[in-house]
Amino acid sequence: MNKILRTENLEKVYRVGKIDIHAVQGVNLGIEKGEFVSIVGPSGCGKSTLLHLMGGMAKPTTGRVFIEGIDISTISDVKRAKIRREKIGFVFQRFNLFSALSSQQNLEIAMQICRNGNVDHQRIKEIMALVGLENKLHHKPLELSMGEQQRVAIARALVNDPLLILADEPTGNLDSENSYRVLYLLKDLNRNLGQTIVLITHNQEASKIADRKIKMKDGMVISPS
Amino acid sequence: MANLALANLTKRKTRTLVSILAVAIEITLILVLIGLTKGTLNDVAARIQSIGADILFLPPGSSSILSLNNYFMHSNLKESIITTEGVKAVSPVITWFTNKLGGMGGNIIFGIDPKEFNNVGGKLELLRGTSLQGEYDMLVDRRLAEANNLHLNDQVELLNRQFTIVGILKVGVGARIYILLTTLQNALNEPNRVSLFFVKCQSAELVGEVASRLEKSFPGYKTQLSEAYAEDLAESAQGINQFISAITVIAILVSFLVILLAMYTTIIERTREIGILKALGATKAYIVKAIVTEAVALSIIGILCGYLLSFAAQTWISNTYPLITIIITPTWIILAGILGLVSGFLGSLYPSYRAARLDPVEALNYE
Numbered sequence: 134m135n136k137i138l139r140t141e142n143l144e145k146v147y148r149v150g151k152i153d154i155h156a157v158q159g160v161n162l163g164i165e166k167g168e169f170v171s172i173v174g175p176s177g178c179g180k181s182t183l184l185h186l187m188g189g190m191a192k193p194t195t196g197r198v199f200i201e202g203i204d205i206s207t208i209s210d211v212k213r214a215k216i217r218r219e220k221i222g223f224v225f226q227r228f229n230l231f232s233a234l235s236s237q238q239n240l241e242i243a244m245q246i247c248r249n250g251n252v253d254h255q256r257i258k259e260i261m262a263l264v265g266l267e268n269k270l271h272h273k274p275l276e277l278s279m280g281e282q283q284r285v286a287i288a289r290a291l292v293n294d295p296l297l298i299l300a301d302e303p304t305g306n307l308d309s310e311n312s313y314r315v316l317y318l319l320k321d322l323n324r325n326l327g328q329t330i331v332l333i334t335h336n337q338e339a340s341k342i343a344d345r346k347i348k349m350k351d352g353m354v355i356s357p358s
Numbered sequence: 359m360a361n362l363a364l365a366n367l368t369k370r371k372t373r374t375l376v377s378i379l380a381v382a383i384e385i386t387l388i389l390v391l392i393g394l395t396k397g398t399l400n401d402v403a404a405r406i407q408s409i410g411a412d413i414l415f416l417p418p419g420s421s422s423i424l425s426l427n428n429y430f431m432h433s434n435l436k437e438s439i440i441t442t443e444g445v446k447a448v449s450p451v452i453t454w455f456t457n458k459l460g461g462m463g464g465n466i467i468f469g470i471d472p473k474e475f476n477n478v479g480g481k482l483e484l485l486r487g488t489s490l491q492g493e494y495d496m497l498v499d500r501r502l503a504e505a506n507n508l509h510l511n512d513q514v515e516l517l518n519r520q521f522t523i524v525g526i527l528k529v530g531v532g533a534r535i536y537i538l539l540t541t542l543q544n545a546l547n548e549p550n551r552v553s554l555f556f557v558k559c560q561s562a563e564l565v566g567e568v569a570s571r572l573e574k575s576f577p578g579y580k581t582q583l584s585e586a587y588a589e590d591l592a593e594s595a596q597g598i599n600q601f602i603s604a605i606t607v608i609a610i611l612v613s614f615l616v617i618l619l620a621m622y623t624t625i626i627e628r629t630r631e632i633g634i635l636k637a638l639g640a641t642k643a644y645i646v647k648a649i650v651t652e653a654v655a656l657s658i659i660g661i662l663c664g665y666l667l668s669f670a671a672q673t674w675i676s677n678t679y680p681l682i683t684i685i686i687t688p689t690w691i692i693l694a695g696i697l698g699l700v701s702g703f704l705g706s707l708y709p710s711y712r713a714a715r716l717d718p719v720e721a722l723n724y725e
């Protein structure tokens with residue numbers, strides 16, 4: 134077993150007024166290198182919260198997240214930022230590209246952040262070709278279709294060769310044709326490059342693209358139990 | 359990162375323009391105000407120095423700024439001054455201040471004896487016309503003549519008398535307006551009154567000695583070396599300098615606040631973008647740098663516009679008010695630029711600190 138990510142009794146509690154919301158409770162899971170895992174569950178069941186905890190965007194209330202054996206729930210903000218830029222590639226439902234910048238510049242920023250300002254234009258071209266957008270390097274997000282924007286976002290997630298891609302409802306804003314394209318792009322990345330991917334979705338259909346499915350409900354993993 | 363900063367500048371045009379304008383005005387205010395003081399002081403000093411006298415002999419209590427003086431002495435002091443060892447020539451002058459004929463706050467008039475004035479070195483160079491002869495003759499310099507559209511033989515009313523312009527002087531020696539010593543004394547009803555004596559020494563090496571001899575012989579009276587006039591004048595102008603410092607500080611504060619506000623609204627507007635940077639693993643330092651870079655870019659554009667605006671203001675002022683000189687020196691161009699950069703930099707520090715501290719998930723979900 135080669136688990137690159139592991140959680141241990143993961144809990145996240147949001148306090149809203151006097152009410153505690155247990156967004157994630159008692160989650161124990163592991164992701165192995167090269168896996169394509171989907172996490173499915175109804176809206177509000179805690180998927181995004183779990184993904185943020187796994188990717189070092191937020192700290193758990195209790196419990197731990199290990200990435201390559203390092204417990205990222207107790208390290209400093211600075212170190213967690215380093216884990217994010219070096220190990221994780223996020224893909225979001227809303228694409229989250231910089232709207233004022235071209236595709237190439239969006240990838241450059243991710244590269245600069247990770248590599249201390251150094252940009253490898255050759256790699257940017259290769260990655261853009263990998264997502265089928267080698268001719269859209271100089272387009273800004275609004276000059277691209279939604280499907281293309283998400284593929285640029287996937288390219289950005291890939292550009293620093295991450296250990297793990299965490300995709301939060303990447304097809305949530307796409308029509309079915311573009312959804313398939315994005316899902317099969319992820320599938321190809323997993324198959325051909327051995328890219329480890331965690332796909333979060335509330336869509337049962339979309340979750341089937343993964344090799345393994347984790348079901349969530351009310352902040353808990355219900356299957357496999 | 360530079361890309362992101364520059365792209366943001368073009369995206370929010372009004373905000374960018376207002377910030378640039380604030381910095382530009384800061385720069386202009388500093389450069390024009392300081393240039394105005396420098397120009398005026400230099401002008402005054404250069405005029406006095408170019409008279410060619412070695413020493414200004416002044417009554418007790420008087421200041422180096424001649425136009426501020428209200429102190430007088432008796433003209434018979436002249437005999438004792440001229441007999442002092444080392445003195446070659448003495449020229450009594452009575453000064454009078456008039457609000458007429460333009461200039462910043464008015465003009466100083468010298469009442470002189472042309473022959474004695476020439477003997478202390480005051481070569482009044484005539485461009486046109488003749489020297490002072492008749493009782494109501496008047497000389498004006500070219501700039502004053504042009505500013506007031508005055509020509510030879512024109513009449514000018516002064517001290518309830520009609521003067522005739524008999525000569526136009528080259529600019530830059532002593533006052534802009536000259537009349538006869540006796541005329542001014544009579545007009546003031548003080549036939550023996552003198553404001554200062556210009557003293558010429560027998561040789562340049564003697565100037566220091568002569569000055570101390572004069573101070574010894576005339577306790578309380580002041581001697582002002584022509585050579586040191588520029589510095590002494592600048593020192594007497596402390597009040598002006600304080601005023602300028604105050605205006606400068608206000609200009610810096612205003613542009614600091616405008617940049618602060620601009621950058622603060624920017625980070626609120628772009629909270630989600632900051633969230634993206636955080637998701638990409640940007641450190642706090644990176645985010646601070648991105649925002650400071652943007653503010654500094656704004657400031658640099660503002661500074662350059664400020665330089666243009668300053669030179670435009672300089673040209674406009676010297677065309678509209680020909681008697682006013684504004685000197686914009688390279689030193690102050692650089693200093694003003696540094697002040698502009700510093701205020702932009704400081705103005706962006708707090709917003710960038712706030713941005714860097716944002717929670718990644720909250721920032722990313724910000725609507």
Ligand SMILES: Nc1ncnc2c1ncn2[C@@H]1O[C@H](COP(=O)(O)OP(=O)(O)O)[C@@H](O)[C@H]1O
Pocket residue numbers: 147148149154155156174175176177178179180181182183
């Ligand atoms: N910042 C927050 N403050 C309070 N409650 C939150 C916050 N974020 C999420 N929640 C709550 O936690 C639960 C899980 O949310 P989320 O992880 O976004 O679910 P999902 O992604 O599966 O839709 C929901 O009930 C949601 O309202």
Ligand SMILES: [Mg+2]
Pocket residue numbers: 180181182301302
């Ligand atoms: Mg969600």
